[in-house]
Amino acid sequence: xxxxxxxxxxxxxxxxxxxxxLPFLEGGYGNASSVYAIARDARRALEAARKITAEALGAKxxxxxxTGGGTESDNWxxxxxxxxxxxxxxxxxxxxxxxxxxxxxxxxxxxxxYDVTFLPVDKxxxxxxxxxxxxxxxxxxxxSVMAANNEIGVLEPIAEIGAxxxxxxxxxxxxxxxxxxxVPLDLSAMEVDLLSLAGxxxxxxxxxxxxxxxxxxRIPPLLYGGGHERGLRSGTENVAGLMGxxxxxxxxxxxxxxxxxxxxxxxxxLIEGLSRIPYSFLTGDTENRLPGNVSFVFECVEGExxxxxxxxxxxxxxxxxxxxxxxxxPSHVLxxxxxxxxxxxxxLRLTLGEENTPExxxxxxxxxxxxxxxxxxMSPLWDAATQTPTERFWGPGSLK
Amino acid sequence: xYSEKVMDHFSxxxxxxxxxxxxxxxxxxxxxxxxxxxxxxxxxxxxIEDVKFKTFGCGAAVxxxxxxxxxxxxxxxxxxxxxxxxxxxxxLDGLPPVKLHCSVLAEEAIKSAIADYYRRxxxxxxxxxxxDVDCAHCHG
Numbered sequence: 001x002x003x004x005x006x007x008x009x010x011x012x013x014x015x016x017x018x019x020x021x022l023p024f025l026e027g028g029y030g031n032a033s034s035v036y037a038i039a040r041d042a043r044r045a046l047e048a049a050r051k052i053t054a055e056a057l058g059a060k061x062x063x064x065x066x067t068g069g070g071t072e073s074d075n076w077x078x079x080x081x082x083x084x085x086x087x088x089x090x091x092x093x094x095x096x097x098x099x100x101x102x103x104x105x106x107x108x109x110x111x112x113x114y115d116v117t118f119l120p121v122d123k124x125x126x127x128x129x130x131x132x133x134x135x136x137x138x139x140x141x142x143x144s145v146m147a148a149n150n151e152i153g154v155l156e157p158i159a160e161i162g163a164x165x166x167x168x169x170x171x172x173x174x175x176x177x178x179x180x181x182x183v184p185l186d187l188s189a190m191e192v193d194l195l196s197l198a199g200x201x202x203x204x205x206x207x208x209x210x211x212x213x214x215x216x217x218r219i220p221p222l223l224y225g226g227g228h229e230r231g232l233r234s235g236t237e238n239v240a241g242l243m244g245x246x247x248x249x250x251x252x253x254x255x256x257x258x259x260x261x262x263x264x265x266x267x268x269x270l271i272e273g274l275s276r277i278p279y280s281f282l283t284g285d286t287e288n289r290l291p292g293n294v295s296f297v298f299e300c301v302e303g304e305x306x307x308x309x310x311x312x313x314x315x316x317x318x319x320x321x322x323x324x325x326x327x328x329x330p331s332h333v334l335x336x337x338x339x340x341x342x343x344x345x346x347x348l349r350l351t352l353g354e355e356n357t358p359e360x361x362x363x364x365x366x367x368x369x370x371x372x373x374x375x376x377x378m379s380p381l382w383d384a385a386t387q388t389p390t391e392r393f394w395g396p397g398s399l400k
Numbered sequence: 401x402y403s404e405k406v407m408d409h410f411s412x413x414x415x416x417x418x419x420x421x422x423x424x425x426x427x428x429x430x431x432x433x434x435x436x437x438x439x440x441x442x443x444x445x446x447x448i449e450d451v452k453f454k455t456f457g458c459g460a461a462v463x464x465x466x467x468x469x470x471x472x473x474x475x476x477x478x479x480x481x482x483x484x485x486x487x488x489x490x491x492l493d494g495l496p497p498v499k500l501h502c503s504v505l506a507e508e509a510i511k512s513a514i515a516d517y518y519r520r521x522x523x524x525x526x527x528x529x530x531x532d533v534d535c536a537h538c539h540g
Contacts, residue, residue, distance in 0.1 A: 302434055304458035305410070308402075312411055322434045323458030323499075330434065345434040378416050378462065380438035380454040381431060391431075 002314040003360045007353035008150050014203035020247035024240035032237050042239045049246035056253045058188035065211045065229045066242050070177040070198030073211040074101035077173045077194040080219030081142045082109055089139030091115045095127045096336040098146050102175050124285035125154035125337050129164045142171045147179035151320055151333040152284030153293025159190050166191040181252030199245030202252045208241035263291040266352050266361050270294045273365030292352040298372050300381040300389050301346045309371035320347040403493035409463035414470050417452045426512025429505050435461045437509040443517050447476050460499035467491050468506035
């Protein structure tokens with residue numbers, strides 16, 4: 001059996017997205033900036049994609065700027081605001097669990113002389129508006145808090161944080177790459193100044209994304225050139241890709257309630273099944289959680305070997321262990337929620353999508369249990385006779 | 401990223417477990433770093449008659465442990481001590497650069513077990529084995 005359970009890494013292209021793309025891959029190759037008929041067709045498509053994207057988010061079309069993906073959008077938001085507001089102040093506030101696209105950009109800005117506060121999170125991965133408020137200073141120019149975390153699936157209170165920032169006169173950016181298309185987001189009812197999204201996380205193609213910039217806010221471009229996207233993001237538009245992204249987003253939003261009901265049921269079934277494996281614990285928040293995210297730690301097992309073992313059984317999953325990341329430290333998110341290194345190495349993330357079935361979830365439970373049992377049988381940290389860890393680094397109560 | 405040999409030794413590891421009546425045991429690595437290797441041996445007449453391993457670690461850690469036990473089993477102590485991490489990695493048709501430390505750990509696990517063997521005989525292993533990276537032994 002082949003089971004794809006890594007939707008937070010990327011999701012399969014939806015059929016509707018593919019159909020929306022094909023006319024612009026097969027024939028409609030016109031450059032949307034040229035003047036002749038096939039170019040005007042491309043321009044029309046591009047503006048339709050912008051309108052669809054805006055509608056799905058509760059935004060206005062002129063607030064949507066297309067980019068080359070989530071990473072670019074995050075870079076642009078942070079660097080753009082810092083440049084635009086440098087005369088007002090040089091302090092930004094973000095969290096310890098952001099995606100590297102935000103974290104590494106913030107670290108770059110630090111080197112450029114900006115002061116960055118990385119807010120800690122609680123054991124469930126949540127940051128509070130009160131924490132943000134306490135961190136604000138007179139020279140704070142930007143707060144950036146992710147809408148949903150890519151590893152542990154926790155949803156952050158961005159509506160409340162946005163309202164607070166607005167009241168305090170500080171710009172608010174949210175990296176919503178994992179949230180868009182999956183959880184309700186209505187920008188017309190929220191005080192968000194900038195929002196990043198990426199097409200391939202909700203059934204669109206890779207290499208396309210967008211940055212929402214609230215009307216009235218001006219930030220300088222990240223890329224200079226021919227003046228595309230009203231002078232703010234140069235580069236010939238990827239019309240096929242953007243059509244695919246817009247259609248995938250429309251589809252995701254149309255079916256969200258029904259899809260989420262199904263997904264949440266599958267997710268909870270998977271959580272329940274994996275919880276039966278001894279010395280295993282769910283990470284993240286059970287309440288405020290992405291509908292497809294199941295993130296666990298298994299004591300006495302190393303994550304990359306679990307991922308490899310699952311691959312041999314046809315399961316695609318991922319881990320935040322050091323060996324999976326190619327660095328010496330396990331995931332910064334797992335360390336931020338308080339897991340010791342020893343335990344964070346045993347992390348496994350399964351992220352479900354629309355095409356997963358209850359039978360596949362049964363297979364996932366059975367396969368993960370098998371892989372964990374096998375790894376433990378060869379682990380010097382596991383006592384085979386008593387089926388317990390030889391040394392406890394952590395207890396199940398630690399995350400409560 | 402992994403060679404077929406690495407995947408073979410990961411999916412069918414050789415010599416897993418603990419040798420019964422072992423007269424040598426060594427453990428290296430640290431759970432904090434995400435890998436621990438434990439090797440147990442039965443050494444008779446200067447020859448490693450049996451060797452087994454237990455490893456907590458990534459795919460490369462499991463594969464290098466498995467390969468290292470294969471490379472020393474049935475060999476003399478001298479031969480085992482001459483085994484380098486490079487030889488372990490080469491026997492696996494190479495390792496990704498970030499995983500080379502796993503092969504270092506495998507070499508150290510063999511040395512640590514042999515040092516333990518000498519210690520049990522009342523012989524100071526340091527002149528023979530060199531540093532066995534059992535830091536607690538030297539530095540308390």
